[in-house]
Amino acid sequence: MILEIRTYRLRPGTSEEFVRVMRQEAAPLLARFGIQVVAAGASLVREDGHEEAYLIRAFPSLAVRDEQEEAFYGSDAWRDGPREAILSRIESYHTVVLETSEAAGDVLLGRRS
Known part of the structure; x- marks a missing residue:
């Protein structure tokens, strides 16, 4: 299993609305594209x-990550949807992609304790 951890440095005074948009608009849209959101906040x-x-x-693999992200970020649903509300609040971001065991992934995804 592949985990992607993205951290965002936000513009002052924007974190509450950023998290709202991420959880209520972007996360459901990501799910429509098959992208599994583990957590956001x-x-x-x-x-x-x-x-x-x-x-x-x-993601199940790096190849699937690349395919799903390309489809998502290239979509009208993203561009015409929460894109501006998300990007306008970001000062900078950093992404780490790592491989983990299925067991660890299951725990993170709440499938096993």
Whole structure:
């Protein structure tokens, strides 16, 4: 299983609306494209006083990740949907992609404890 962890440094005063849009609009849209959102929300601590948020997604393989992300980010549903509300609040972001065991992925996805 492939996990993608994306962290966002947000513009001041935007984290609450960013998280709302991410959870209520972007996450359901990602799911429509087969992208599994593990978690999304605001960071519990502020790095250097900045508002930060995260998005964790799971994929069965790197190839599937590439295909699903290309389809999602190239879609009218994204461009005409939550894209501007998300991007306008981001100052910068960082992505880490890692491979994990199916068992660890199951725990993260709530399929096994």
